[in-house]
Amino acid sequence: MANEQQSVQTVFRLSGVNCAGCVNKIEAAVQQVKGVGDARVNLADKTLVVCGEVDPQACIEAVRSAGYDAQVVQSSERERREEQRAEERRHYEQLLWRSAFALGVGVPLMIWGLITNKMSVNTFVDQIIWGVMGLITLAVLIFCGGHFFSGAWKALRHHSATMDTLVALGTGTAWLFSMLVVLVPHLLPESARHVYFEASAMIIGLISLGQALEVRARGRTSAAVEKLLELQDVSARVLRDGKELDLPIEQVQAGDQLRVRPGEKIPVDGQVLEGSSLVDESMLTGEPVPVKKGAGDSLAAGTLNKNGSLLFRAEKVGSDTRLAQIIEMVKNAQGSRVPIARLADKISAIFVPIVMVIAVVAALIWFNVGPEPRAAHMLVVLTSVLIIACPCALGLATPMSVMVGVGKGAEHGVLVRNGKALQQSCNLDVLVVDKTGTLTEGSPRLTDIDCDGDSNELLQLLASLEQGSEHPLAEAIVSSAHEKKLQLQPPSDFEAITAHGVKGTISGKEVLLGNTKLMQRENIPMGSWAVRADKLAEAGRTVMFGAVDGELKGIIAVADPIRDDAQAAITRLRKLGLRIEMLTGDNSRSAEAVAKHLNIDKVHAELLPEDKERIVAELQQGGERIGMVGDGINDAPALARADVGFAIGAGTDVAIESADITLMRSSLHGVANAVELSRATLRNIKQNLFGAFIYNTLGIPIAAGILYPVTGMLLSPIVAGAAMALSSLTVVSNANRLRLFKPTEVH
Amino acid sequence: MDVVLVNIVGVLLIIAIIWWFWLGPKHSAVKVVSAVDKLQILVKDGVYEPDHIRLPAGRAATLHFHREDPNPCSEWVLFPDLEVSAELALHKDTPVNLPAAKPGEYPFTCQMQMYRGTLVLE
Ligand SMILES: [Cu+2]
Numbered sequence: 001m002a003n004e005q006q007s008v009q010t011v012f013r014l015s016g017v018n019c020a021g022c023v024n025k026i027e028a029a030v031q032q033v034k035g036v037g038d039a040r041v042n043l044a045d046k047t048l049v050v051c052g053e054v055d056p057q058a059c060i061e062a063v064r065s066a067g068y069d070a071q072v073v074q075s076s077e078r079e080r081r082e083e084q085r086a087e088e089r090r091h092y093e094q095l096l097w098r099s100a101f102a103l104g105v106g107v108p109l110m111i112w113g114l115i116t117n118k119m120s121v122n123t124f125v126d127q128i129i130w131g132v133m134g135l136i137t138l139a140v141l142i143f144c145g146g147h148f149f150s151g152a153w154k155a156l157r158h159h160s161a162t163m164d165t166l167v168a169l170g171t172g173t174a175w176l177f178s179m180l181v182v183l184v185p186h187l188l189p190e191s192a193r194h195v196y197f198e199a200s201a202m203i204i205g206l207i208s209l210g211q212a213l214e215v216r217a218r219g220r221t222s223a224a225v226e227k228l229l230e231l232q233d234v235s236a237r238v239l240r241d242g243k244e245l246d247l248p249i250e251q252v253q254a255g256d257q258l259r260v261r262p263g264e265k266i267p268v269d270g271q272v273l274e275g276s277s278l279v280d281e282s283m284l285t286g287e288p289v290p291v292k293k294g295a296g297d298s299l300a301a302g303t304l305n306k307n308g309s310l311l312f313r314a315e316k317v318g319s320d321t322r323l324a325q326i327i328e329m330v331k332n333a334q335g336s337r338v339p340i341a342r343l344a345d346k347i348s349a350i351f352v353p354i355v356m357v358i359a360v361v362a363a364l365i366w367f368n369v370g371p372e373p374r375a376a377h378m379l380v381v382l383t384s385v386l387i388i389a390c391p392c393a394l395g396l397a398t399p400m401s402v403m404v405g406v407g408k409g410a411e412h413g414v415l416v417r418n419g420k421a422l423q424q425s426c427n428l429d430v431l432v433v434d435k436t437g438t439l440t441e442g443s444p445r446l447t448d449i450d451c452d453g454d455s456n457e458l459l460q461l462l463a464s465l466e467q468g469s470e471h472p473l474a475e476a477i478v479s480s481a482h483e484k485k486l487q488l489q490p491p492s493d494f495e496a497i498t499a500h501g502v503k504g505t506i507s508g509k510e511v512l513l514g515n516t517k518l519m520q521r522e523n524i525p526m527g528s529w530a531v532r533a534d535k536l537a538e539a540g541r542t543v544m545f546g547a548v549d550g551e552l553k554g555i556i557a558v559a560d561p562i563r564d565d566a567q568a569a570i571t572r573l574r575k576l577g578l579r580i581e582m583l584t585g586d587n588s589r590s591a592e593a594v595a596k597h598l599n600i601d602k603v604h605a606e607l608l609p610e611d612k613e614r615i616v617a618e619l620q621q622g623g624e625r626i627g628m629v630g631d632g633i634n635d636a637p638a639l640a641r642a643d644v645g646f647a648i649g650a651g652t653d654v655a656i657e658s659a660d661i662t663l664m665r666s667s668l669h670g671v672a673n674a675v676e677l678s679r680a681t682l683r684n685i686k687q688n689l690f691g692a693f694i695y696n697t698l699g700i701p702i703a704a705g706i707l708y709p710v711t712g713m714l715l716s717p718i719v720a721g722a723a724m725a726l727s728s729l730t731v732v733s734n735a736n737r738l739r740l741f742k743p744t745e746v747h
Numbered sequence: 748m749d750v751v752l753v754n755i756v757g758v759l760l761i762i763a764i765i766w767w768f769w770l771g772p773k774h775s776a777v778k779v780v781s782a783v784d785k786l787q788i789l790v791k792d793g794v795y796e797p798d799h800i801r802l803p804a805g806r807a808a809t810l811h812f813h814r815e816d817p818n819p820c821s822e823w824v825l826f827p828d829l830e831v832s833a834e835l836a837l838h839k840d841t842p843v844n845l846p847a848a849k850p851g852e853y854p855f856t857c858q859m860q861m862y863r864g865t866l867v868l869e
Contacts, residue, residue: 080836087837091817151793159768162793162861211818218819335823335832335858345827348860353768357761364757368750378753392820395859399823418830 010056012048012070013251014063017041022068029066033058046251081229088219095212098144102205105140109133109198110718120193121185130182130195137175137197145171145204161352163390167207169356170386171200174717177379191373196383196717203387203721210725217732221400223739224407225334228327231283231302236267239311249317256314260305268301269316269323277308284323285664286413286673329417330410334403338419340685341398344692348391355389355700362704370705377705380714384703388720393695393727397688400735405681408741413664414674421660425644425678428578429624431671432616432638435584437631438648438668439594440560444473446480447561448536451546451554458554460486462513462546464506468494473542473558474502497521501544512547513556519545524552540593562594569668570598572744576675578627581619583612583638612638629671646671673743684738688731695727788864790814790821790835795855795864804850804868810843820859826866828853 017026023041030039030050036059037052048070050059056072063070113119121130141149149172151164178195185193238247239257252258252268260266262277276294281287281303290306293299299312302323318324337345363382370377402419409416416422436442449455463481466474467488481488491504491511500521501514512522516533519526524547533543533555541557570580581602584591588605595603604615612630616638619626628635628642639645639659647659648666663670703715789796790812802808814821814835824843825832833843845866853866 084836087817088819091819094817147792154792154794156767158794158798160794160798160863161768163859164793164861215819331834332832335825335834336830337825337827345860353764356764360757360760360764364754367753367757392859392861395820395861399858 010050010054010059010072012050012056012059012063012072014041014046014048014068014070016068017043017046019043025066026063026068029062030059033062081226085219088215092212092215095208095215099205099208099212102140102144102201102208104205105136106198106201106205106718110202113198119195119198120190121181121195122190122193127182127185130178130197133197134175134179134182134195137178137201140201140204141171141175144208148204161356163352163392165352166355166386166390167203170383170717170721171203173379173386174203174383175200188375189373192375194373194376196379199383199717199721202718206718206721206725210722210729213725213729214732217729217736218400220736220739221403221732222334222407224404224410225327225330228302228323228330228410231265231323233265233267233301237261252314252317254314254317258312258314260310260312262305262307262309264305266299266301266303266305266312268314268318269321270299270312270314272297272299272310272312274311275309277310278306280304280306282413283411284326284413286411286670287665287667326410326415329415330406333406333416333418333422335399336402336418336420338398338402338423338685340423340682340689341419344394344397344689348395351389351391351394351696355386355391358389358700358704359385366705377714380717381703381705383717384715384720385700387717387724388699388703388715389696390724390727391692391696392724393731394689394692396728396731396735397692398685400732401681401685401688401738404735404738405677405684405741408681408738409674409677412670412673412677412743414670414677415662415664416674417660417662421644422678422681424625425627425661425675426682427625428627428644428675430581430619431573431578431627431629432581432583432612432619432642433600433668434612434628434630434635435582435586435591435594436560437666438563438629439566439582439598440562442560442666444476444542444558444560446476446556447541447559448557449554450532450536450557453553455554456484456486458546458548459484459556460488461506461509461511461548462556464488465491465494465502465504465511465513467491468504469496469502473544476558477556509548510550513544515544519547519552522547522550524550527552529555537589538593540590540597542590559590562597563667565667565669566598568745569672570600572672573668573675574599576672576679578675583607583615585609609634610637613641616641627671627675629668631666646674669743669745673745676743677741680738680741684735688734691734692727692731695723699723787811787813787840790824790862791816793818793861795862798864799867800864801867801869805847807847808845810845811840812843813840814838820857820861823858824855824862825858826853826855 014026017023023043026041026048027039030036030048033054035052035054036050040049060070121127148164148167151162152168155162155165174196178197181188181193181195232249234249235246236249236252237244237259238252239259244259249267257273258267258270272293272295274295276292278290279293279299280290281300284300284303293310300323301321359382362385363378366381367374367378402422405422406416433439449459451458459481463478463486466477468491489506491506494502494504496502497514497518500518501512503512512518529545529552536543536555536557541559543555543557545555546553573580580600581604582591582595582600583604585607586605588603591603591605612635616626616628625643627644627646628638629646629648630639631648639647644661645659647662648670661674663674703720705714708714786800788810812824812835814837817837821835823832823834826845829845829848831843831845833841835841848868850868853868855864855866856862
């Protein structure tokens with residue numbers, strides 16, 4: 001025990017430590033804490049290692065009292081995972097050994113029985129030989145199946161029955177009956193002096209083999225989280241005192257400056273200070289195209305720097321990074337239940353005791369009205385029913401699929417919050433979509449410039465004028481001028497006229513930019529421009545007039561362009577049977593234009609934020625199941641009201657925590673992916689449940705001997721054992737099939 | 748004679764099963780009454796120990812699960828009504844944080860529902 005305690009280590013990261021004196025002070029302070037075996041400070045990497053079973057908080061207090069600060073360094077998630085996998089491998093090997101030993105005894109016995117048909121005890125020599133076989137089988141039960149018995153016993157004391165109970169009862173009954181035959185054969189009718197030692201050994205062997213295969217298949221089931229964990233780098237190149245140091249990721253702190261070279265992974269979340277590069281974010285967002293990053297852009301841990309070198313400042317480290325949050329969320333969702341599992345839950349809760357009653361009833365029926373040899377038949381039926389009825393496959397049916405489905409979603413940038421959200425997204429009727437940022441790019445762009453003279457000259461004047469304006473459309477005009485590399489001049493006499501436009505002087509020219517009202521106010525003749533402007537407005541654009549020195553020179557049109565992939569995504573969603581409705585605060589003319597272009601069924605325009613929730617509620621009153629897509633922050637009430645809220649937009653922290661489903665990329669393709677994934681998962685769950693139900697409901701009567709009148713044979717307990725081992729393996733393998741899921745999106 | 752004996756044994760068995768699993772007093776279920784110190788739950792041999800936990804309602808709490816069972820079934824613990832789930836590390840303490848909730852009984856199980864326990868908030 002003392003030894004074990006010594007091996008427990010807690011690692012703290014220290015701050016404020018910079019000399020040998022500090023080291024002594026801290027070590028002395030921590031030594032005083034109860035349970036501390038040894039405390040060592042490493043000055044180089046500023047850590048404190050404490051041996052012994054201690055309360056970490058008490059150690060931190062001690063360090064603080066010495067005038068410094070400390071934080072516990074968690075052993076990294078990945079290490080924990082590796083330990084887990086190693087443990088799993090050990091368990092797998094152990095199961096294989098047990099299985100091999102049990103089958104090594106069972107198989108020769110069974111072959112002997114089949115060939116010679118001498119499995120009965122009639123003479124004293126038989127008694128001796130089978131007595132020895134019985135003891136060997138007992139060894140098998142203890143060494144290979146001991147955990148079934150201890151588990152069954154413990155559960156029994158807790159008034160509960162588990163799969164262990166069934167296996168222990170089944171094999172135990174077979175062994176006890178056989179031993180009875182060996183010890184007192186003369187008390188039994190001659191036809192019933194048959195031993196079933198081979199059954200006990202075979203059942204233990206087969207179930208262990210099944211469990212071993214299951215452990216392996218399960219390992220694959222959780223591969224998605226593994227993949228996410230692999231995205232985390234183990235070290236980072238940190239700039240300290242002008243030098244680049246390779247430090248373990250746990251030691252990177254917010255504020256550190258880090259360097260990533262081409263082909264390296266971004267180690268923590270941060271902001272680019274220097275350099276520019278293409279960054280592949282597909283592992284987090286599902287967005288297939290690499291994103292260009294330059295100074296000021298944010299980087300997410302786990303993404304891949306493709307071609308340039310970047311210097312960036314760490315902002316979020318450890319469990320604060322978006323990747324860590326995603327892993328946490330995926331893990332939590334993987335363990336959650338889907339509503340469809342309720343039935344299986346209820347059944348498996350009372351299943352085992354019911355099976356025990358059924359087994360006894362069936363055995364009694366065979367004993368009372370069955371054909372000879374009754375005692376043997378009774379035993380076979382009792383054992384077979386107990387073994388075949390194990391509900392483990394039923395219990396696995398939903399969790400396995402949810403686990404794979406949720407993980408698969410994360411791979412495609414679809415973060416599902418729980419099993420319920422996953423189930424509900426499979427049968428939505430209407431998808432309500434917020435226009436700005438989802439269907440459109442969210443920032444207006446200059447689309448048309450129509451003028452009689454040189455369009456660049458006009459644009460240069462108008463952009464110069466708009467430089468000082470804060471109007472959202474101004475930015476579109478100015479950035480368009482920048483794109484064309486036009487030289488802008490500062491305006492003088494600048495004036496913004498509310499609800500009309502702007503006015504100012506640029507290199508001696510008086511320039512006006514605004515709507516028709518502004519032109520009327522300044523008495524500028526419209527000429528044919530009004531008609532030309534109407535045409536553009538018809539197409540959903542915001543049109544403004546530009547005048548120079550009292551003469552209308554041209555019109556300029558700005559629009560929030562439709563996202564490149566919106567059309568394809570809408571087509572996919574409609575194919576999935578969803579009706580699409582659009583919500584927007586914009587004027588109905590431009591909303592209608594977008595809707596028409598995208599083939600959207602209905603538009604709700606000129607909405608206030610609170611209207612969105614009302615519209616969702618109204619649709620729900622019609623009995624329809626509503627999915628709502630929005631950017632997660634201002635749409636929160638509507639997202640919460642909808643049956644499934646899809647928060648879209650690079651997965652901000654708030655959205656990750658509040659929405660049912662968070663899409664890591666700002667595209668409706670994500671919604672289509674989520675719906676497809678949900679349907680695939682639900683289909684998989686139903687297959688699993690169907691399989692498990694069929695297995696249990698058909699298996700029990702067959703084991704109870706319902707086919708005897710037809711076939712003249714009883715189900716051997718060995719076959720029951722094999723079937724039981726196969727059933728959960730089938731469920732796990734079927735769930736693994738879900739790993740092949742691919743969204744129908746074509747790039 | 749044999750026939751009567753076997754039937755009696757069978758019927759007694761059925762009664763015993765029904766009584767023990769459904770009707771009988773569940774006094775042996777271990778209960779921990781609102782401990783101030785660390786609540787540790789051992790996961791071993793197919794059961795949670797203790798499997799009956801009482802905590803004050805309306806307050807967040809942390810349960811420490813110590814898993815000694817390599818069976819993958821015990822890898823996760825689920826509190827379905829609280830929407831909490833956690834992956835349990837083997838031979839280690841895994842803290843499971845529970846949110847504040849209304850008084851009532853909240854069952855917790857493993858994925859396969861072979862391991863069962865009840866959290867009572869009062
Ligand atoms: Cu089973």
